Amino acid sequence: KLSDEARGARGGVRGGTRAAISQPHLRKDRWWLAPAATALGLFAFVVYSTWRAFANADYYAAPYVSPFYSPCLADNCETMKGGPNWALFGDWWGLSPALLILIFPLGFRLTCYYYRKAYYRGFWASPPACAVAEPHRTYTGETRFPLILQNIHRYFFYAAVPVACILTYDAVLGFRDEHYAWGHMGLGTLVLLVNAALIWAYTLSCHSCRHIVGGRLRHFSKHPVRYRMWGWIGKLNQRHMSLAWASLFSVALADLYVYLLATGAFSDPQLF
Ligand code: FES
Numbered sequence: 684k685l686s687d688e689a690r691g692a693r694g695g696v697r698g699g700t701r702a703a704i705s706q707p708h709l710r711k712d713r714w715w716l717a718p719a720a721t722a723l724g725l726f727a728f729v730v731y732s733t734w735r736a737f738a739n740a741d742y743y744a745a746p747y748v749s750p751f752y753s754p755c756l757a758d759n760c761e762t763m764k765g766g767p768n769w770a771l772f773g774d775w776w777g778l779s780p781a782l783l784i785l786i787f788p789l790g791f792r793l794t795c796y797y798y799r800k801a802y803y804r805g806f807w808a809s810p811p812a813c814a815v816a817e818p819h820r821t822y823t824g825e826t827r828f829p830l831i832l833q834n835i836h837r838y839f840f841y842a843a844v845p846v847a848c849i850l851t852y853d854a855v856l857g858f859r860d861e862h863y864a865w866g867h868m869g870l871g872t873l874v875l876l877v878n879a880a881l882i883w884a885y886t887l888s889c890h891s892c893r894h895i896v897g898g899r900l901r902h903f904s905k906h907p908v909r910y911r912m913w914g915w916i917g918k919l920n921q922r923h924m925s926l927a928w929a930s931l932f933s934v935a936l937a938d939l940y941v942y943l944l945a946t947g948a949f950s951d952p953q954l955f
Pocket residue numbers: 791792794795796797798836840885886888889890891892923
């Protein structure tokens with residue numbers, strides 16, 4: 684058994700100010716299952732999205748554009764052939780156009796309160812789970828560089844709102860056929876619509892959004908509209924974790940769908 688001095692010198696949860704429990708934890712359930720599944724899911728998404736972001740191909744199958752490549756901001760966009768394209772970057776940009784835009788949704792998710800919890804647990808074991816001691820000797824939370832940069836999340840929220848608008852616009856453009864005539868709906872339209880809805884639900888359920896809408900008010904009674912919106916967003920906010928996963932899955936699925944169409948793996952079934 685360690686003396687108080689020795690425990691104090693060790694720091695972290697073994698420090699002298701913490702309870703002297705020798706076992707790493709007292710949990711008897713399979714506590715490791717959730718962080719392991721989280722790490723696996725996030726790792727799979729990172730591998731898939733990295734491959735697709737750098738692929739620089741097969742992201743447009745008229746009239747659908749992959750959410751990873753929208754808006755397409757360079758001259759080298761496949762969508763120049765007739766799809767949505769805002770070539771703000773001109774022809775000097777030679778890399779994948781996805782790299783220009785993915786920084787915003789990526790930054791939003793990377794700094795998200797839920798994802799922070801998920802990858803701190805899944806990848807850094809900090810802590811691995813509730814009531815399970817972390818292996819690190821010291822703990823500084825998010826008070827120092829680089830983790831203090833997580834505070835930038837509220838600004839990524841402002842960037843995420845236009846991204847959600849653009850994905851909605853893309854879904855509306857999906858009501859055209861491959862010759863850009865309006866009044867059609869394919870399975871791809873439905874895929875993009877569901878993805879846009881889930882992206883909106885995830886974005887609006889953000890803790891920063893909830894604070895922007897209803898925070899820093901002294902009297903809710905004097906701001907009935909904001910109070911009501913705050914109530915709605917609070918309900919969504921309770922499901923933030925589920926929405927984070929659902930929208931992560933849907934954005935990958937929407938990209939995969941466009942990829943399969945673009946590579947000719949199958950044709951888009953027409954619903955009307
Ligand atoms: Fe998760 Fe803002 S807290 S997106």
